[in-house]
Amino acid sequence: MKNCEYQQIDPRTLSVSPQSAQSLGEAKRQRPRRKWEVFPGKNRFYCDGRIILARQNGVLPLTLGLIVVTCGLFFAFDCPFLVEHLTVFIPVIGGVLFVFVLSSLLRTSFTDPGILPRATTEEAADVERQIDTSGSSTYRPPPRTKEILINQQVVKLKYCFTCKMFRPPRTSHCSMCDNCVERFDHHCPWVGNCVGKRNYRFFYIFIISLSFLTSFIFGCVITHLTLRSQTGKSIIQTIQESPASVVELVICFFSIWSILGLSGFHTYLVASNLTTNEDIKGSWSSKRGAEESGNPYTYNSIITNCCATLCGPMPPSLIDRRGFVLSDEAVPVGSASRMELPPFAVKSDVNMCTPSTKDMLERMVHTSDLHCLCPPGTPKTTPLVLEVPTSAATPTEPPNSTSCSGQHSIKPAADSCALFGLGTNERDSLHSINPAFRLASPSPSLSHFALNLSDSPDLGFVPLH
Amino acid sequence: MVVKNYDICCVYSCCCSGSDTSFPLIFVQTHSLQDLHQPTASSKVFVQRDYSSGTHCRFLTKFPSELDSRLDKQQFEETVQTLNNLYAEAEKLGGKSYLEGCLACLTAYTIFLCMETHYEKVLKKIAKYIKDQNEKIYAPRGLLLTDPIERGLRVVSFETNIKPHLK
Numbered sequence: 002m003k004n005c006e007y008q009q010i011d012p013r014t015l016s017v018s019p020q021s022a023q024s025l026g027e028a029k030r031q032r033p034r035r036k037w038e039v040f041p042g043k044n045r046f047y048c049d050g051r052i053i054l055a056r057q058n059g060v061l062p063l064t065l066g067l068i069v070v071t072c073g074l075f076f077a078f079d080c081p082f083l084v085e086h087l088t089v090f091i092p093v094i095g096g097v098l099f100v101f102v103l104s105s106l107l108r109t110s111f112t113d114p115g116i117l118p119r120a121t122t123e124e125a126a127d128v129e130r131q132i133d134t135s136g137s138s139t140y141r142p143p144p145r146t147k148e149i150l151i152n153q154q155v156v157k158l159k160y161c162f163t164c165k166m167f168r169p170p171r172t173s174h175c176s177m178c179d180n181c182v183e184r185f186d187h188h189c190p191w192v193g194n195c196v197g198k199r200n201y202r203f204f205y206i207f208i209i210s211l212s213f214l215t216s217f218i219f220g221c222v223i224t225h226l227t228l229r230s231q232t233g234k235s236i237i238q239t240i241q242e243s244p245a246s247v248v249e250l251v252i253c254f255f256s257i258w259s260i261l262g263l264s265g266f267h268t269y270l271v272a273s274n275l276t277t278n279e280d281i282k283g284s285w286s287s288k289r290g291a292e293e294s295g296n297p298y299t300y301n302s303i304i305t306n307c308c309a310t311l312c313g314p315m316p317p318s319l320i321d322r323r324g325f326v327l328s329d330e331a332v333p334v335g336s337a338s339r340m341e342l343p344p345f346a347v348k349s350d351v352n353m354c355t356p357s358t359k360d361m362l363e364r365m366v367h368t369s370d371l372h373c374l375c376p377p378g379t380p381k382t383t384p385l386v387l388e389v390p391t392s393a394a395t396p397t398e399p400p401n402s403t404s405c406s407g408q409h410s411i412k413p414a415a416d417s418c419a420l421f422g423l424g425t426n427e428r429d430s431l432h433s434i435n436p437a438f439r440l441a442s443p444s445p446s447l448s449h450f451a452l453n454l455s456d457s458p459d460l461g462f463v464p465l466h
Numbered sequence: 467m468v469v470k471n472y473d474i475c476c477v478y479s480c481c482c483s484g485s486d487t488s489f490p491l492i493f494v495q496t497h498s499l500q501d502l503h504q505p506t507a508s509s510k511v512f513v514q515r516d517y518s519s520g521t522h523c524r525f526l527t528k529f530p531s532e533l534d535s536r537l538d539k540q541q542f543e544e545t546v547q548t549l550n551n552l553y554a555e556a557e558k559l560g561g562k563s564y565l566e567g568c569l570a571c572l573t574a575y576t577i578f579l580c581m582e583t584h585y586e587k588v589l590k591k592i593a594k595y596i597k598d599q600n601e602k603i604y605a606p607r608g609l610l611l612t613d614p615i616e617r618g619l620r621v622v623s624f625e626t627n628i629k630p631h632l633k
Contacts, residue, residue, distance in 0.1 A: 118617075124620065202567075
């Protein structure tokens with residue numbers, strides 16, 4: 002039956018292939034692209050992919066500025082006096098701490114925190130197939146969680162709609178960077194990056210050394226002002242002689258509380274092998290009072306936990322930023338957004354069509370059953386609705402559709418799809434609705450086709466090269 | 467190329483309804499052209515991660531039914547178990563890894579400019595093992611084992627119906 006469908010080819014759609022073949026040829030004539038150039042997340046890359054940062058990294062220069070300015074003032078105004086009256090080791094210690102702080106900050110900011118690359122289309126299809134083998138006869142989205150046992154503890158794995166995979170344990174999707182990050186701790190705006198598996202140790206060293214540095218500068222400035230005022234001058238006079246010290250005092254005073262607090266908190270987290278994310282959510286707080294904390298990842302020893310988190314082996318970066326994009330490689334979900342795609346298919350989630358489109362369409366046109374097709378609105382998918390280019394005037398409002406946000410993109414998608422030179426009106430309407438429905442109810446079930454066709458994209462490209 | 471990928475991808479999701487015949491044609495067209503050129507489409511079988519002992523990298527040793535006709539269960543289990551052992555070696559916590567970590571910290575991680583991490587060394591070993599296995603065992607059976615690192619350490623994938631001229 003499916004084979005019969007394949008043979009019903011519309012010759013008009015053949016116009017797609019020479020266009021793409023041409024663009025392929027162009028791509029070939031261009032230099033080979035590195036993977037960071039087609040990275041689907043919201044990250045920025047510098048130095049040809051060697052340095053990775055979050056998109057909103059405006060606060061990082063502020064952090065750097067504060068540290069550099071404070072230390073600069075310290076070395077310029079306080080150190081000469083203290084070297085003269087105390088010891089030469091003061092600027093030496095200050096210098097060492099400053100180098101530690103700066104290097105760990107830059108390391109935290111520029112290191113890949115443990116981003117998980119998005120699932121390739123074949124993998125996503127395979128996962129969909131496994132989810133749907135329950136043989137759900139309705140078209141409602143099946144539950145997207147999987148329960149597994151980790152060290153005799155039940156852990157729920159959630160399905161990430163953006164990355165199209167079940168998130169490994171302790172992995173969380175950062176909405177600011179639009180990536181799944183392993184052992185996700187938090188997204189730190191001061192550092193301009195997520196803090197995850199690969200850069201947590203740098204982050205910890207950063208805050209510990211920064212607490213030492215701020216305490217050290219604070220202590221030295223107090224000593225400086227005290228020593229100056231001991232020669233019989235008043236406080237006002239002392240301050241007038243060394244105004245920079247006051248600036249340093251103020252900066253250090255206000256930052257010391259938060260930095261020390263943060264260091265203490267993270268020391269607790271490291272000792273109990275928790276992440277900020279887990280601690281805030283209370284994932285492992287013992288609900289049944291008498292039992293021990295349910296954290297399945299702890300080694301039940303503070304020293305082992307600390308060593309494992311801070312001194313363990315350094316895992317490699319999984320995103321391979323500087324690798325070259327191979328022309329016959331399976332493209333991960335979402336990376337197509339950077340390539341030559343028709344305007345309506347900017348985001349991969351927009352382009353993924355839902356299954357059961359015909360039934361959905363029938364319902365949409367004839368019944369009022371659309372509410373059930375719209376999910377409670379996962380934050381990751383609903384914003385994409387807004388990104389579908391709206392070249393049309395008014396959205397097609399099916400009868401009784403009220404609350405579903407996905408439907409507003411139906412008409413715009415229809416007009417954009419016309420670029421493809423689609424034939425009949427029926428085809429237009431069917432096609433136009435699909436991307437919107439993907440947004441509305443991201444629950445494809447690829448049970449019938451995934452295994453047989455899942456790898457054809459790879460081979461399918463070969464003759465068109 | 468990418469356009470094709472999504473065209474075909476759309477086919478899968480839409481076709482699964484089984485009843486929609488007109489929409490998928492736009493994208494199926496591409497697929498069916500490929501079918502004409504390569505009558506045997508290759509498919510991939512994925513072996514997922516095993517999280518029963520935590521977040522360490524392990525893969526399930528359960529034999530996938532799709533490979534039933536092509537591979538010995540024992541061979542499969544041996545390959546996956548060896549991979550698991552290699553990854554365990556990479557992630558092992560012990561004196562050597564602690565020493566490396568502390569040394570790296572003291573040198574502000576500049577030591578990695580001239581030295582490979584232990585993990586990277588084991589990854590090279592794994593790549594070599596997989597290449598070896600492909601040459602000796604899987605290629606003669608028309609299978610291709612891909613290195614999990616290329617898939618973000620999420621899956622071990624076996625590609626079936628590999629024809630020599632496609633490689």
